[in-house]
Amino acid sequence: MGRERKYGEIHPGVKWGPFTxxxxxxxxxLTPSQHIQGGLILLATCGSITPLVMQYFEVSFEVAWTISLVMLFWVLAQTVLFGDVYAAGAITAGLPLTIVFMNTLTPGIEAIHGMIALTLVVIALFLFFGVTKLGEKFNAMIPVALKAGIIMGAAIAAFQSEINRLPEMPFSLITAWIVVLVLMFSIPFSKLPNTKVKLFFGSNALLVSFAFAGLVGFFTGELSYSISWGIFVPPIGETISTLSLWSVGFPSWEVFLTVLPIALIIYVLAFGDLVVAHTLLKGADKAREDEKIDINPTRSHFVLATRNIAQLLTAGPLLWIHGPIWTGVQVFLIERYKKGRHVMDSIYGGPMNFYLMAIPLGLLLPVIGIIMPLFPVALSVTLLLTGFACAYVAMSMVHNNISRGMVLAIGMLTATLGPVWGIGIGIGLYFILIGRHGETKAVESQFGGDSEEKEQTA
Incomplete structure (x- = not known):
C-alpha cells in the first residue's frame, strides 16, 4: 500500500499536473465483494448502446463491443489516473437528443463524422469553460425555463424511443420497467421494513431488473442465449481503421455548425451533473471526518475533456459523451461510504472497486453470451430512467403554470424537430410569455454557500 492517509486529509496518491x-x-x-456486481452492471449498461453503434456506424458486433470496452477503461481512468472524486459515467441525458440527431444522418461515414464533430465541440467547451472558469456564469445566463425545456426534450425523446421499441419485446421490457421503477421510485416500496432482502433489491435495482427481464424473455421466447467458451480478442486494428480520426478524417465545417446547439445542450447537462455530484458529496463529506473530499470543478472540466479526447484517439467516437457522474452508482457508493472506514476506506476506492473488473469480465465469451441478449433491455432501462429523472427534474425547476406549459412545448419541439427548433422557439416563447426579468433566480454560487433566493418581478 502507498502512504497511509492521516486523519482528515485528502487521500494520498501521485500528483501529475492537476491530476492524481x-x-x-x-x-x-481492494474490495472483492464489489468487483463482480459492479463489473456486470457496468458491462450491461455500457454495452446497451452496442446495437446502436452497430446500426448508426455500420460496424460489426466485435468492433462495437471493443468501443464499449475502451470506454470502460477511460471511465475507470477518471478515478485511477486522473484522481477525480466522482463515480464516472456518461452524459446519459444527452443520449436521447444524440439519437434524434443520428436519425437525420445516413448510417456509416456521415453518422461517424456527425458524432466526431459533436464530441470535438463538447471537448472544446469543456476546455474553454475549464480554463476561463466561466461555466457557472454561462449556465446562470440561460433562463431556467429554457434549461428545463431542453431537459424535458431529453425526457420526451427517451420515452418516444422506448414506446417505439415496445412491440419488439413487450414482456421483457415491461418486466424490466416495472421492476426498476418499483425498486427505485415506488413510495409504497420505500415504506416497507428495511429487511436484508429489501436492501439487497433496492441497492441492486439495475441488476435485478435485468435478471427478471432475462428470465421472462427466455420463457416467452423473446430472448435466447448462446453461450460459448473462450476469450474475446478485441479487433483493435479494425476498430481504428474504421472509426478513428486518422482513418475517416475530420468532418466538414458545416457539420461542426450543425452540432453546435446540441453540444451546448450537452455541456449544460454535464454542468448540471457536476452540481448534482457536488451536492451528493457534500453530504458524504459531513458524514466522514476522517477524509477530506477534494472537489474541484475546474479539474473536472479538464478530466472530461481528456477522457473524451482519449476515447476519440483510441477507439473513435461513442454515441454518448463521457460525463462526470453515474448518478445511480454514485448514490449507492456514497451510502456505503457513510457507513464508515471499515466499509469503504476512501471515497476513491468506491468507484475503483465497482469498475475494476468490468473489462476482464467483458473479455470472457460466456459473460458476453449472457449479457448480449440483454442489451436491448439494458438500453431501454437506461433511457427509461433517464426520461423519468429528466421529466421530474425539469418540472421541479419551474414554479408556475406558464413556465410548465412552456417547458412542455420546448420539450416537444426539441424531441421531435431537434435542438435548433427547441432553442430558437424557446427563446421567443420566453421573452413573449415570461419576459427578461420574470424568473426567480438563485444569487449564490451553485458550488457552495448558503442558498439565498430573491424574486425579480417583471
Whole structure:
C-alpha cells in the first residue's frame, strides 16, 4: 500500500499536473465483494448502446463491443489516473437528443463524422469553460425555463424511443420497467421494513431488473442465449481503421455548425451533473471526518475533456459523451461510504472497486453470451430512467403554470424537430410569455454557500 492517509486529509496518491494517480492495491484498498456486481452492471449498461453503434456506424458486433470496452477503461481512468472524486459515467441525458440527431444522418461515414464533430465541440467547451472558469456564469445566463425545456426534450425523446421499441419485446421490457421503477421510485416500496432482502433489491435495482427481464424473455421466447467458451480478442486494428480520426478524417465545417446547439445542450447537462455530484458529496463529506473530499470543478472540466479526447484517439467516437457522474452508482457508493472506514476506506476506492473488473469480465465469451441478449433491455432501462429523472427534474425547476406549459412545448419541439427548433422557439416563447426579468433566480454560487433566493418581478 502507498502512504497511509492521516486523519482528515485528502487521500494520498501521485500528483501529475492537476491530476492524481491512485492505483488499485497500492493507494486504494481492494474490495472483492464489489468487483463482480459492479463489473456486470457496468458491462450491461455500457454495452446497451452496442446495437446502436452497430446500426448508426455500420460496424460489426466485435468492433462495437471493443468501443464499449475502451470506454470502460477511460471511465475507470477518471478515478485511477486522473484522481477525480466522482463515480464516472456518461452524459446519459444527452443520449436521447444524440439519437434524434443520428436519425437525420445516413448510417456509416456521415453518422461517424456527425458524432466526431459533436464530441470535438463538447471537448472544446469543456476546455474553454475549464480554463476561463466561466461555466457557472454561462449556465446562470440561460433562463431556467429554457434549461428545463431542453431537459424535458431529453425526457420526451427517451420515452418516444422506448414506446417505439415496445412491440419488439413487450414482456421483457415491461418486466424490466416495472421492476426498476418499483425498486427505485415506488413510495409504497420505500415504506416497507428495511429487511436484508429489501436492501439487497433496492441497492441492486439495475441488476435485478435485468435478471427478471432475462428470465421472462427466455420463457416467452423473446430472448435466447448462446453461450460459448473462450476469450474475446478485441479487433483493435479494425476498430481504428474504421472509426478513428486518422482513418475517416475530420468532418466538414458545416457539420461542426450543425452540432453546435446540441453540444451546448450537452455541456449544460454535464454542468448540471457536476452540481448534482457536488451536492451528493457534500453530504458524504459531513458524514466522514476522517477524509477530506477534494472537489474541484475546474479539474473536472479538464478530466472530461481528456477522457473524451482519449476515447476519440483510441477507439473513435461513442454515441454518448463521457460525463462526470453515474448518478445511480454514485448514490449507492456514497451510502456505503457513510457507513464508515471499515466499509469503504476512501471515497476513491468506491468507484475503483465497482469498475475494476468490468473489462476482464467483458473479455470472457460466456459473460458476453449472457449479457448480449440483454442489451436491448439494458438500453431501454437506461433511457427509461433517464426520461423519468429528466421529466421530474425539469418540472421541479419551474414554479408556475406558464413556465410548465412552456417547458412542455420546448420539450416537444426539441424531441421531435431537434435542438435548433427547441432553442430558437424557446427563446421567443420566453421573452413573449415570461419576459427578461420574470424568473426567480438563485444569487449564490451553485458550488457552495448558503442558498439565498430573491424574486425579480417583471
Amino acid at each position: 494517480i491512485r492505483l488499485p492495491g497500492v493507494h486504494l484498498k
